[in-house]
Amino acid sequence: MARTKAVLGAGARLSDFLAASLLARVVPAEVVHEVLEQYGRNSQRIRSFPAVAGVYYCMALSLYPEAAYEEVFSVVSQGLAWADGAAEPARVGKASISALRTRIGHEPLRDLVQRCCVPLANVRTHPEAFYGGLRLVAMDGSNFELPDEADNATAFGYPGSRTGHAGYPQAQCAVLVECATHAILGANLGPYRVGEWEICQPLLSRLTPDMLCLADRGFNGFEHWRQASATGAQLLWRCAVNRQLPVQRLLGDGSYLSAITPSGVGRAQAAEQAVTVRVIEYTLPGLEDAQPRYRLLTTLLDPQAAPAMELAALYHQRWEVESVFDELKTHLRQGRRVLRSKTPELVRQEFYGWVLAHYAVRWLLHQGATEHRLAHAQLSFKGHVELLRRTQPRSGAFPPRAAPTPVPLVP
Numbered sequence: 353m354a355r356t357k358a359v360l361g362a363g364a365r366l367s368d369f370l371a372a373s374l375l376a377r378v379v380p381a382e383v384v385h386e387v388l389e390q391y392g393r394n395s396q397r398i399r400s401f402p403a404v405a406g407v408y409y410c411m412a413l414s415l416y417p418e419a420a421y422e423e424v425f426s427v428v429s430q431g432l433a434w435a436d437g438a439a440e441p442a443r444v445g446k447a448s449i450s451a452l453r454t455r456i457g458h459e460p461l462r463d464l465v466q467r468c469c470v471p472l473a474n475v476r477t478h479p480e481a482f483y484g485g486l487r488l489v490a491m492d493g494s495n496f497e498l499p500d501e502a503d504n505a506t507a508f509g510y511p512g513s514r515t516g517h518a519g520y521p522q523a524q525c526a527v528l529v530e531c532a533t534h535a536i537l538g539a540n541l542g543p544y545r546v547g548e549w550e551i552c553q554p555l556l557s558r559l560t561p562d563m564l565c566l567a568d569r570g571f572n573g574f575e576h577w578r579q580a581s582a583t584g585a586q587l588l589w590r591c592a593v594n595r596q597l598p599v600q601r602l603l604g605d606g607s608y609l610s611a612i613t614p615s616g617v618g619r620a621q622a623a624e625q626a627v628t629v630r631v632i633e634y635t636l637p638g639l640e641d642a643q644p645r646y647r648l649l650t651t652l653l654d655p656q657a658a659p660a661m662e663l664a665a666l667y668h669q670r671w672e673v674e675s676v677f678d679e680l681k682t683h684l685r686q687g688r689r690v691l692r693s694k695t696p697e698l699v700r701q702e703f704y705g706w707v708l709a710h711y712a713v714r715w716l717l718h719q720g721a722t723e724h725r726l727a728h729a730q731l732s733f734k735g736h737v738e739l740l741r742r743t744q745p746r747s748g749a750f751p752p753r754a755a756p757t758p759v760p761l762v763p
Contacts, residue, residue, distance in 0.1 A: 375408050378712045379468045384408075387460045387467070406452040410461055410705035411712065415737070417688040421446050458700035465539055465704050466558075469711045472533045472718045480727060481532030483666055484658060486564035486586055489537065490673040491555055491571070493526040493548050496681065497690045498699055507696035509544040520690060523699060526552040527707070528559070531566070531672040533721075533728050534679065535714045539707045541700055549576055559585035564652075566670035574614045577627060581651055588650045588667055595647075597631050605660040607632045609653065628653065634664045680710055683734045713737050 384404045388394035395402040409428045416424045425444050473481030481488060495511070497520040498504045508524075510517035524546060528538040538558035542551045548570050559565055561584030569590045571580070580587055591597075597610040610631050613622040629649045636642035648667055652658040684706070691706075693699045713733065721728045 374716065375411050375709075375712055378715045379408075379411070379464055379708060383467055384460075384464065387463050388456070390463070391457070391459055393456050393460055403452065403456055406449075406456050407460060407464070407705075409449070410453065410456070410701055411709045412705075413692065413702060414684055414706040414709040417685045417692075421449050421692075425449055453698055453701060454695075456701065458697055458704060461701055461704035461708065465536075465707050465711075469535065469537055469539075469707070471530050471537060472535045472715065473530060474722070477722050477725060478532055478728070481530065483564055483662075484652075485562070487562055488531040488566065488666070488669055489528055489559070489563050489585075490531050490566040490670045491526065491528045491552055492568060492670070492673040492677075493524060493551055493570075494677045494681075495522045495524050495544060497522055499690055499692070499694045501694045503695050504699060507543065508699070511544060523703070524548070524551050525703065526555055527673065527676060528555045528565075529673050529676050531669045533714055533718055534672060534676050534733070535718070536676065536707050536711055539704065541703050549573075553579070556580055556583055559583040561585060564588060564666075566667060568670065574612050574627070577612060577629070577649070581627070586651045588648060588652070588663060590667065590670075591631075591647045591649045593633075593643075593645050593647045597629075597647075600628075603630070603655045603660075605655040607655060607660040612649075630655075632660045632663055634660070676710075679713075679733050680706065683737055684710055684713065 381404060384407050385394060388403050388407070393403055395404070405428060409425055412424050412428045413421075422444065471487060473487065475482050475485070498508060500520050505521045508521045510521050512518070522544040523541055524544050525539060525541050526548070527536050527540075529536050538555040540551055540554045552571065556579055559580065563585040565580065565585050565587050567587070567589045569592055571577075571589055577587065577589070597612070599608045599610060601609040603609065608631050609628060611626040611628055613626045617625070629651070630653045632648040632650065634646050634648075635644065636646070646664070648663065650658070650663060652663065691699060691702050693702045717728060717731050717733065720726070721731055
């Protein structure tokens, strides 16, 4: 049976949908041009569907997961009608959209995440985003399902199950987020069966010395710790309670100094490479699902500057990254389980467009939180997704002037 094409809704008005103007405020058109030029992916001749519009289209796919490709393009491309002085943009077929997406690839969108997804919080307006002058960030990973295509299965793999493997291939992703604003500052994608650290390791380049990075138990090996601390960022990571961490010096707040060493080397070499860490152990009495004991490792060695009780309370902001995954999977994609893309290259492209769309929503929410001096948690992410989907001036999509690069945005 033929499938009915999904549309954006009966009786919908232009004011109900998204043009590219707000996306272009977060990801400026001149930056899109620069990145496309860098990879040789920009439009070199007059087209009804220029490459820069294709980049914004890749972001908008996550905002309209229920709609057909052509319908999503129609709301992104309102400004392109200027090319011919038409009241409405030309219709673009699914084959043309797929061809342009393939020509663009995933690297330009990956680089746009690097260039445009920057920290949002300011210590003056949102002091809760910081601790001791350090910006609170968290790093973690998650999985999501892909279309059951042979190429996707080969590139990303299936999770195992009792009957062999799951029904859909899955990809594994990792993100670095600003805890208070939920802004994604870095993202990476890889196969399902690759080790979690291998997916997270590229995010270390996004850490800076003014950050305090929170992470769960998967990231406390010696090499993990050495690489992360080499960025200059401070670390507060959870550690397994059965790990051998001898007490070198007990501190006044109940924490103690210890050392972690590399494995697989001789005793003398291990002692030479040992890294001093501070260990904080605590319990959460009165909580039914709490663990008997929690243990944290940190690079903040001074108990006067960073008391153990404060760090124990602070660590639980790591769970903000779980809220980010919920926003991505449930609210932004409206519960749609599987990405659209049927090839590994377009899966990667769709993923980075998804991250950029999430950042655009969080950027919009941050503007309101800053203007009204509200905590970000007081504002609705879902409500701002709907706001982003609604009114944007038709003339704001692609301004009728040449872009700063030699290749014009509108031919």
